[in-house]
Amino acid sequence: MGKPLVFEIWEKPATSCIIGICSTIWFYIQKKHIGYADVGLSYETAIQGHYWRIITSAFSHISVLHLVFNMSALWSLGLVEQLRRAGLGVEFYLQYTLVLILLSGLLVLGAYHVLIQRFKFEYFRRVTAVGYSCVVFGWMTILAVKQPSSRLNLFGVLSLPISFAPFESLIFTSIIVPQASFIGHLSGIIVGYSIAWGLIHGMNNYWTVVILGWTVLVFILSLKRSGAFDLSFVEIESVTDASLPTVGFIASGNGRTLQTGVPPSIGAELA
Incomplete structure (x- = not known):
């Protein structure tokens, strides 16, 4: 008989928080009827400056099956938090989760760029990636190298040797969720x-x-620049002084306002 759920949550605090965040976002997406195009990451939106989508796409799920698969796998991968003696642990988990989110998202965009510009596959210009799969597959791979004797449990019924789990899951996911991003999983x-x-x-x-x-700063500024959300408390302005860019806070009627200046050169924009 396994441990009570409350004890497992205590042993996997970071994993539990991420599952809670992803589940809450999924419920919000369903309630507001938000689609892939609103939160997902695509090459076309990225070149328009929607850099915030690297973050929103990672934590958003449209399909309940995709959410359940990712969160079930992530819960099993929470083992990383308990392996401090093996050089892993909670700090390692949080630090490299951030790395996985950012680098896998950038790698997806890089792959799309090559497929579009080099091989002329215009289809990938508007392909939208969404879901926490990149991070899940990344942790599968790390455990496969660090703890090859471990096993990955999916849905509480399927158990896979962790050493083969990344590529087994890549094939399995492609079969049961045909619209899942193969490139995204491979990037992870x-x-x-x-x-x-x-x-x-x-x-x-x-x-x-x-x-x-820096991620939070770019996230907020790209949201403002893209006009996806109304962020009236953030102002982005150019300055006439050809000096280094300046960032500062000024007082306003509604509180503190971020004021950013850039040199007035043609094509120069703060993203």
Whole structure:
């Protein structure tokens, strides 16, 4: 007989929080009737400056089957949080979850760029990726390298050897969810191997805070610039002084306002 759920949640705090966030966002999407095009990541929207979609696409799920698959796999992969002695643990999990979200999203866009520009597959210009699969496949891959004797449980009924899970799940997902992003899943696997083999390393709390800070800043500014949401408290303005860009806060009637300036050169924009 397994442990009570409350104890498993206590042992997997970060995983539990992420599952809660993804589930809450899914319910919100269903309630507001939001579609793929509103939150997903595509090449066409990325080149228009919708960089915020790298984040929203990762935490959004449109299909309940996709949500259940990802969250079931993620719950099993929460084992990473309990393996501090193996060099993993909660801090490692949080630090490299951020890496997986950002790099897998950028890798997806890079793959789309090559397919469109080099091979003229215009179809990929508007293909929309959505879901936490990139991160899930990344953690599968990391565990496959770090803890090859572990097993991955899906839906509470299917158990896969973790050493083969990334590619088994890649095939399995492509069959049961035909519209799932093969390139997105493969990108997660590539980033996962890069982390597990030490090609991507050196993350600590300092760099996590720095990268997270820049991510939040770019997220907010790209939201404002794209006009997807009304962010009246953020102002982006150009300045006439040809000096370095400046960022500062000024007082306004509604509180503190972010005021950003850039040199007035042709084609220069703050993204």
